[in-house]
Amino acid sequence: MKKQGMVLAIAVSLMWFGCNSCGEKNLSAEMVREGEQMIAEAATLSCTLHQLEDKTKVLWDQVVTSLDKNLPADMPEQERKNMLAVRNMDLIEMFEDYDQLDTTIHRLVREAGEVDMKNAQDVLETKRKLEALEIKFGHFLQKIDKKNTIIHEQWQTKFENAHHEHCK
């Protein structure tokens, strides 16, 4: 039984090694470099998107906190709730009660609006780059497809992880 178990372990190890090494052998160093570079780029872009999302959240959390403290006490509850939910400079400014707030709050909202606009532009730009990279990587995978399924899956998983991962 002991001998049988050893044989089984050897067989499984050989299978594992075989499956993982034959594909690498088929990939040129240049291809490996190209793939790794795209994965690194995807991780950077994904990280940028997550940072922008966090930045946007923090930005408006601060505005909401300040607004909440400074809105008139007699403001109807639902209107207050709507204003705090909006998270958009143009829309916040449309509320009737906004004009009654002091200039510090006006400045805070305006500055947040400008930062948000810049963030939104950066978000769109980063997303476009990530979309283009996704397609480029898809074409790269097609080159591997012809060589080895397992290696193809490994590369795809690496890219998917990089595409979705938060900043390290």
Added chain:
Amino acid sequence: MNNGKQNLKTPIMSIVSDKKKILVLSIFKQRAENVIFMKKIFTSTRIVPLAIMALLAIGFGCQKDEDTVVLESRPSDYSYEIPQSWNNVMVSVERYTAGYRPPIAARSLGYINLAAFESVQPGMDDVYNSFDGYYPGLDIPEIETGLEYHWGLVLNATYARAASLFYPTAPAAQLFEIFKQEDKINDKYRAQVPNEVFVRSVEYGRRVADAVYKWSATDAVSHEAYLRNNDPSYVPPTGYGKWQPTYPDFARPLLPNWGKSRTFAANQTDVCPEPLAISSSPASEVFKQAEAVQRIVGQIKAGNRYEDRWIADFWSDDCPILTFTPPSHWIAIASQVIETTKARLPLALETYARVGLAVNDAGVRAWAEKYRYNVERPIDYIRREMGDANWNTLMCPDGSGEYFTPPFPAYPSGHATFGAAAAEVLTELYGNFPFTDRCHEGRTEFVGTPRKFTNFYEAAEENAYSRVPIGVHFEMDATAGLDLGYAIGKKVNKLPWRK
């Protein structure tokens, strides 16, 4: 331009079907071989055969991937869920993005849902036509003949790209909602399809969205109008009974040139009859209609006429931020109908595209007529002619006792036109369809309790009427809007949707 697309489906599907049968057999065969192989591993005590088998396994593991599983993906295999979820996202993004007033919101919904329909049309071209080339300048890319596409991924890519193109000024938080929606659907299908199908499908979907957007941008009047809701050079005509900016904010006229925007089916023959002459005579019809507005609003404010209050609130969708826009209300109705009927993807796409095109055209023609006749709003008539100098509407209460009036001429009602156009196309597709509109269910800031209708026309007529008890329209505005909308809806139905 369309020739290559017409007869594509049959050969592609037959190839895929045959290939699939062969592949299913080969997969079963492969699995059976694996089971036998593993049995041998566990039962044999001899090293040599095992080593041989291990070597075979290495070779087996490294074999070329020629037998990739090919998924058969026909549009009718999918439910309504992808377009419904995207339309839900879009009406939410629109709500929180400045500048998307009703005609602009309608335009975005029209183009985006047209792009969605076009992106999947090659997969359902046994039933549906493409509008490629039908509209001068609209050049939809063709699929690659003989290759497989995953229509769920194609559609998702089209919606995602189109949403980011048509709502480019959305706040960052809303953009992330668009991306999350895209990722959610991509993640669902990514692992199910071969890489080349994924890449091909996503690329195609994006190219369709880009093509529709490029065409939309050639309409100078409406392109990027979310950046310019008003025309500083426009001066409203003056004269007795002519519209002027209204109390309390005296906002500048909204989109005075919108009537020159592109339409999909309607044209300049879609007009309203001359409105009633504005007259100060108590015997005049317009006086009677104003009196009705004054009386109903007064009774509602006094706590009576609950049903009218409910109707006024339910259909309002006037207040930015509070809800989506009036044309989006009809997209929301379409969403409920396709869910109730469990529509398959082709019908869901057709529904959204027809409603989208209908509300776009309704906005264009209603605005053309509004600025042709320049009829004043009830608030100005009632204050001037009826001795009620402080009279006000019920629209968008701000909590301090103040109410508003839309910043554009009254005749015809935009709400009525949007609703009638949408009702006409929905009736064509679903017939005499009883439904309950739950789109504002759970809202507490206004009366959003669901309302029941025996058919779409009844809903359209109630929607049109709702503008009277809210105090912003005369009855003639509602009637003219309904007639205009129905005519537009009929024209949208006559477009060559199906073969």
